[in-house]
Amino acid sequence: MAADRILTDDTKRIYWWDNIKFVMIVLVVAGHFADTLVAHSGVMKSFYLFIYAFHMPVFLFISGMFYKPERVGGKMAFYITSGFLLKIVTYIAQYAAGGKPEFTLLSEMGAPWFMFCMAFYIGIAYILRNSDKRPVIVITMVLAAFAGYDKNIGDFLCISRTLVFLPFFLLGTVSNPDKIAGFRRRNAGWLIPLGIIILAAWGYLCFGQREHFYILRHLFTGRNAFYKDIYDYGFAARMACYVISICTGAAAVMIIPMGKISGVSYMGRNTINVYFWHWPLIMGTDTLLRFGNLCNTDIRKLVFMAISVMLTVVLSTKIFGFPMKQLREAIDRKSTA
Numbered sequence: 001m002a003a004d005r006i007l008t009d010d011t012k013r014i015y016w017w018d019n020i021k022f023v024m025i026v027l028v029v030a031g032h033f034a035d036t037l038v039a040h041s042g043v044m045k046s047f048y049l050f051i052y053a054f055h056m057p058v059f060l061f062i063s064g065m066f067y068k069p070e071r072v073g074g075k076m077a078f079y080i081t082s083g084f085l086l087k088i089v090t091y092i093a094q095y096a097a098g099g100k101p102e103f104t105l106l107s108e109m110g111a112p113w114f115m116f117c118m119a120f121y122i123g124i125a126y127i128l129r130n131s132d133k134r135p136v137i138v139i140t141m142v143l144a145a146f147a148g149y150d151k152n153i154g155d156f157l158c159i160s161r162t163l164v165f166l167p168f169f170l171l172g173t174v175s176n177p178d179k180i181a182g183f184r185r186r187n188a189g190w191l192i193p194l195g196i197i198i199l200a201a202w203g204y205l206c207f208g209q210r211e212h213f214y215i216l217r218h219l220f221t222g223r224n225a226f227y228k229d230i231y232d233y234g235f236a237a238r239m240a241c242y243v244i245s246i247c248t249g250a251a252a253v254m255i256i257p258m259g260k261i262s263g264v265s266y267m268g269r270n271t272i273n274v275y276f277w278h279w280p281l282i283m284g285t286d287t288l289l290r291f292g293n294l295c296n297t298d299i300r301k302l303v304f305m306a307i308s309v310m311l312t313v314v315l316s317t318k319i320f321g322f323p324m325k326q327l328r329e330a331i332d333r334k335s336t337a
Helices: 014-037 043-054 055-065 072-096 113-127 134-149 159-173 177-186 188-208 210-220 229-253 264-289 298-317 322-335
Strands: none
Touching: 014 043, 014 134, 014 177, 014 229, 014 264, 014 298, 043 055, 043 188, 043 210, 043 298, 055 159, 072 264, 072 322, 113 159, 134 159, 134 229, 134 322, 159 229, 159 264, 177 188, 177 229, 188 229, 210 229, 264 298, 264 322
16 A cells, blocks of 8 residues: 555545554553653653653644534543543552552542543533634643642642643644645655654653753643742743644654554554553552562563553454443433433
8 A cells, every 4th residue: 555545445534643543552551651660760751751742742632633513412421431430440450459549539640631631621622612712722821831830720620631731632623634634745755854853852852861851741741730940930831841742742743654554553543442441450560560679670671661562552452442432332322312
């Protein structure tokens, strides 16, 4: 199949977005693996900082781009229900592994935040469906920057992350996937080298100058208020993070192949299943084995990160469609009854 053939013959699905989603979910899983080792490894700190700049912004941008103001209530119910279900499954996994997890009903610091924020974003996009979202994107970025000065805005109702990441989702809603794909196809000759240069530059800063830039780690997660070392210039730091996320996110997207990639393009359709299952598996296994103590050599760390990729592939198979597929179908039946 030609490299620039980006559409299927039957559904007109753009393979490129599936390829991008697969790469991003690999980085999500690898990032959560790396997070268990950042206290023990400088390389993991750098890797964490590198990918957290763009992997969730890209995911949310794509989610916004394919958002449709249809069956909004059902979509919100799906994400809210799946978020609470993920909290419960994670609690059970950690408890079964011998841990003493805490269950918080209205506050979330782990992976379920994505589900809850998606529910908020779908509702917000529906409210703004007849409005020009571009001013809202700018206003939200400013609000997110000022919110960093208030320590009370954090994990409760995922308010901090909702504000910080909302601009990426809204930016997606005003973007056209076909036009972006066409632009990438026509200009691949200079976009791919530019993307490589941008990511290489960010990689140099993360790995070669980590001591100067690691301070941004907590800002890229979206859940933290400005701490004392950054408080005086928190607004500028947040805006700088937005610029970095947009530039590195666009660069990462542009270097990913557009044509159908056997296996990869299919797995890119199943990212919600991977997202759901990887978190309780990581949290439960880390509680049981203590990854930081287990991965105490460079070889073990390398194997550990390779496992994160293999886990993503395994969780992308049909068998792990449960319970997301059944939950979505049940909500769809109820909403159309």
